Amino acid sequence: MQMRLASSIIVKREKLVVAETYDIAIIGGGMVGLAFACGLSTMQLAKQLKVVIIDSNPTLKSTVHFKKDELPDPRVSTVTPATISFLKEVGAWEYVEQQRHAFFNQMQVLFNTNAFLVYIWENNAGICVVENKVLCSSLLSSLQECPMDDQSAVASSDSISEWSNLSSAVKLGLSDGQSLYAKLVVGSDGAKSQVREIAGIKTTGWNYTQSAVICTVEHSIENHCAWQRFLPSGPIALLPIGDRFSNIVWTMTPKESSNHKSMSKDDFVKAVNHALDYGYGSHPKMSFLDEYIRRISSISGQGTVSMAEPFEVPPIVTDLVSERMAFPLSLRHASEYASKRVVLIGDAAHAVHPLAGQGVNLGFSDAAALSKVINEGLQAGADIGEISLLKKYEKERMAANVTMMAILDGFQKAYSVDLGPLNFLRAAAFHGAQYIAPLKKNIISYAMGEQKWPLFL
Numbered sequence: 001m002q003m004r005l006a007s008s009i010i011v012k013r014e015k016l017v018v019a020e021t022y023d024i025a026i027i028g029g030g031m032v033g034l035a036f037a038c039g040l041s042t043m044q045l046a047k048q049l050k051v052v053i054i055d056s057n058p059t060l061k062s063t064v065h066f067k068k069d070e071l072p073d074p075r076v077s078t079v080t081p082a083t084i085s086f087l088k089e090v091g092a093w094e095y096v097e098q099q100r101h102a103f104f105n106q107m108q109v110l111f112n113t114n115a116f117l118v119y120i121w122e123n124n125a126g127i128c129v130v131e132n133k134v135l136c137s138s139l140l141s142s143l144q145e146c147p148m149d150d151q152s153a154v155a156s157s158d159s160i161s162e163w164s165n166l167s168s169a170v171k172l173g174l175s176d177g178q179s180l181y182a183k184l185v186v187g188s189d190g191a192k193s194q195v196r197e198i199a200g201i202k203t204t205g206w207n208y209t210q211s212a213v214i215c216t217v218e219h220s221i222e223n224h225c226a227w228q229r230f231l232p233s234g235p236i237a238l239l240p241i242g243d244r245f246s247n248i249v250w251t252m253t254p255k256e257s258s259n260h261k262s263m264s265k266d267d268f269v270k271a272v273n274h275a276l277d278y279g280y281g282s283h284p285k286m287s288f289l290d291e292y293i294r295r296i297s298s299i300s301g302q303g304t305v306s307m308a309e310p311f312e313v314p315p316i317v318t319d320l321v322s323e324r325m326a327f328p329l330s331l332r333h334a335s336e337y338a339s340k341r342v343v344l345i346g347d348a349a350h351a352v353h354p355l356a357g358q359g360v361n362l363g364f365s366d367a368a369a370l371s372k373v374i375n376e377g378l379q380a381g382a383d384i385g386e387i388s389l390l391k392k393y394e395k396e397r398m399a400a401n402v403t404m405m406a407i408l409d410g411f412q413k414a415y416s417v418d419l420g421p422l423n424f425l426r427a428a429a430f431h432g433a434q435y436i437a438p439l440k441k442n443i444i445s446y447a448m449g450e451q452k453w454p455l456f457l
């Protein structure tokens, strides 16, 4: 039977009937868990599954549209064209479009040697900055519009208190004393995943001894460009979020992050302007190296990208308009994404450094891949908790995620060490990429989530 997972159903079914049986229990209704539910709801057979989303987040019980005149939340994600296509397919993008979001089709990357790269995306195929709460509410709105089994539900719980493996299902006890059975448990419960821990899936990874300070800032003019500047302690990024607002993601040591969180608002604004523009030498100019590479690449017929775009100075930050939040950064990867009746998606499977804004984009690709594999399994008459089916998802996504993780970790390592004179070579290598069409195209396609391997790594 097909019915809408309407908000009335969400509220009505908030209390679970004791020990109800579901096809799928999604533990964690963050961006990736909701995206997976949306993915299922658009598949011919998977949409008939009886699904429960378990999370204590109260916003899951209703949908809220965030007004464009509210100040932007500091938690934002850069979403790639690949993610936007997925969000369109599952019907969530139309809700994002009704709320605040900001496309940018130009990004300026400045290295601490004063070398710079300018990326320009053509045909409006830019990257979009969206507040995380807007992504969640849009996915939820889409779920409410999609045909799903009328027994599907949202349950409020922040932890699993009991887990028993039975032959055809897992029995779960929830923190509020309720229990349920599920043929498949999907762990979308973030980097500290309890599902992963209970399933005994090990992780490899390390802490970066870096934290990211994030916040929303205001300028006196509208900002349509993204900037990233690599500083000795880590990169600072300025991402447009619409109107005169931008989001700051500033990586630094944990001690620096607590200082920057507690300093006065005025001092913080000064520090941001200093980091983005002043304080690390004069503005980059066309150098002899630029001119040399430009000539070589135009001789080799590299077309329009052989010309250097001028470096633009970031707009001055005039005010801090949100709280400052700090996140310790780490890399973590699950040794397996699937075991019997359990599968991991999103940060539960892989957590990456935010320097290239790829984390949730990888998670959305997991959500798309897993819903497709489950639908194909149903078409073939398989048990959706069967490990051989779930391993198809693992095989597809692990290769892509590990590649991206290696690239991001390489970036992080290359830019966290001050190599003195080698900085020049490091910058020159990247600088050269600016002028070599296939290389530049490759870097751009990597940033856009097209999952091609950058040639320079």
Ligand SMILES: Cc1cc2nc3c(=O)[nH]c(=O)nc-3n(C[C@H](O)[C@H](O)[C@H](O)COP(=O)(O)OP(=O)(O)OC[C@H]3O[C@@H](n4cnc5c(N)ncnc54)[C@H](O)[C@@H]3O)c2cc1C
Binding pocket: 027, 028, 029, 030, 031, 032, 033, 054, 055, 056, 057, 076, 077, 078, 079, 157, 158, 159, 160, 188, 189, 190, 191, 193, 194, 195, 212, 214, 249, 327, 345, 346, 347, 348, 354, 356, 357, 358, 359, 360, 361, 362, 363
């Ligand atoms: C500073 C910073 C900037 C970032 N910027 C970007 C960016 O620009 N682009 C990008 O792609 N990515 C970015 N990321 C990464 C991105 O935020 C994560 O990849 C994304 O949030 C992962 O989503 P998720 O749904 O897998 O996990 P989460 O967002 O962590 O959601 C997990 C959900 O599970 C729930 N939960 C947890 N445990 C339980 C439990 N036991 N029972 C029930 N529910 C539970 C939580 O309440 C939560 O709702 C950034 C990360 C950081 C730290």
